[in-house]
Amino acid sequence: MRIPEQTITEITEKLDIVDIVADYVPLTRKGNRYWGLCPFHTEKTPSFSVTPEKNIYYCFGCHKGGGALSFIMEMEKLPFVEAIKLAAKRAGVEIQLEEEREGSLKRDAYCELYKRVAGSMNHILLHSDQASQARKYLQSRKLSEEIIGMFDLGYAPAEREWLFNFLEKKNYSPDFLSKTGLFSKGKGSYFSNRIMFPISTAQDEVIAFGGRALVEGGPKYLNSPETAFFRKRNSLFAINLALPAIKKEGSVYLVEGYMDVIAMHAAGIANCVAPLGTAFTREQAAFLKRYAEKAVLFFDTDEAGIKATLRTIEILETALFQVEVVSQESQDGQQTTNGPCKDPGGSPIASHTGTDSPGKPLKDPAEIFEKDG
Incomplete structure (x- = not known):
């Protein structure tokens, strides 16, 4: 017997990470984060943070981090299924188990x-x-x-x-x-x-x-x-981190690779994911359409990147997305040929500008990462 995927999704979507962590750790709000003493190691000065917008926790002391479900697993020392059952009670979701094929990997x-x-x-x-x-x-x-x-x-x-x-x-x-x-x-x-x-x-x-x-x-x-x-066609890098922001903004940034995603998140743009080194798929589009109406593409502007952009636009428009493409320009106004984390000659790397909310086209680049060598 196994827990259906849609039930797991329903449970995790209803979990509030601040409420969950607060059951174990006294938290104090400072800015857009909550802080407390880390439950995973001994400390006198709070280095444990909870970021509700991203639905994650992270300790700057012992480097443990993750989402609401992983916090439950760590604190209660539970395997995944038992943690889901505990989370289901908290979320008020009834679990209906389904049959698992005999001999299949659990x-x-x-x-x-x-x-x-x-x-x-x-x-x-x-x-x-x-x-x-x-x-x-x-x-x-x-x-x-x-x-x-x-x-x-x-x-x-x-x-x-x-x-x-x-x-x-x-x-x-x-x-x-x-x-x-x-x-x-x-x-x-x-x-x-x-x-x-x-x-x-x-x-x-x-x-x-x-x-x-x-x-x-x-x-x-x-x-x-x-x-x-x-399955690569069904998976998106960093969707676990990006989904809360995608829901909040109603939009998603699509970039080409792992380091591109990391660059965007480091720049404060949390609604960003990437396909896994392969072409963007209709399955990925269908999943994202459940949470977003707009998709913003930030691919390389070399020949391969342009081809990928055109293919992705076709898939997204078929899925009824509003599609935008980031115009990548350096400070001298020249068109660049690289995505958010690639810098061929010391020119600035794209980042989000000002205090506007994530999800708008990027302008006024600021250096974050050097060229991927």
Whole structure:
């Protein structure tokens, strides 16, 4: 038996992260955030924050972060399914279980595994000597600790069998692991020596990864292979973080890649997502149409980017979106050829202007990230 996807969506949409966290942590509002002493480590000065607009929590001390459901899982030490059941009671949603195909991979076990792997890779990134090159790269891109924590970025070590051996010691069976998409051959990890970007559902379940190579010799970006619970055509990077803002604004920014999304969120534009290194799909459009009427495209303006823009416009207009395309100009008024995080010659990077709400075309660029090298 399994919990239907639409029920999980209904539950998570009704959760108020401030109310949930306040049951465990006394919070004080300062500006657009709430602050308190972190429940995950001992401290005397509050470094634990809750941002209701983004529906996330983050600790600047221990770097734990996530959404309302992940907070419940952490505080109550519950697996995903049990946390959903507890959240359902709080949200007043009745759960009707449905049959699960015999012999199929269990979704709760799969999601729990990916959550643990993401946490382990984040710990390696922040604390291991073997991730020093990855940390230097992220520092060169001017990523703050808050942004790294918000996106739960991680590092996959170069040694390919470390993850299989680690999980086998945690009593995961070889048969189960072979179906998860984490391994390419035998014990060999699918990702090696890469900065890792967890890919989550709108319900904040980690279901896949994207990885950026740190050395030449292979694809710069690599996504998880498709599994029983991960389909690229249905998934959007950062939808778990962006959905509250998409609902609030009634609009969504679409950019090309992981670092583009991170650049936009760092600039204060939280209603931003990206397809996973492939063309934007009708399935992605149909999902976004449930929450937004307008889509703003911010793709590269090279030949490939223009083609992607035209394809995406066609799909969005078919789905009855109001479509806008960002005009990318540098300070001297010349047309640029790159998206929000790419800077070919020190020219400013696009960011949101002034105090207007996110969701309007970007103007007056301000430097955020250097060129993706």
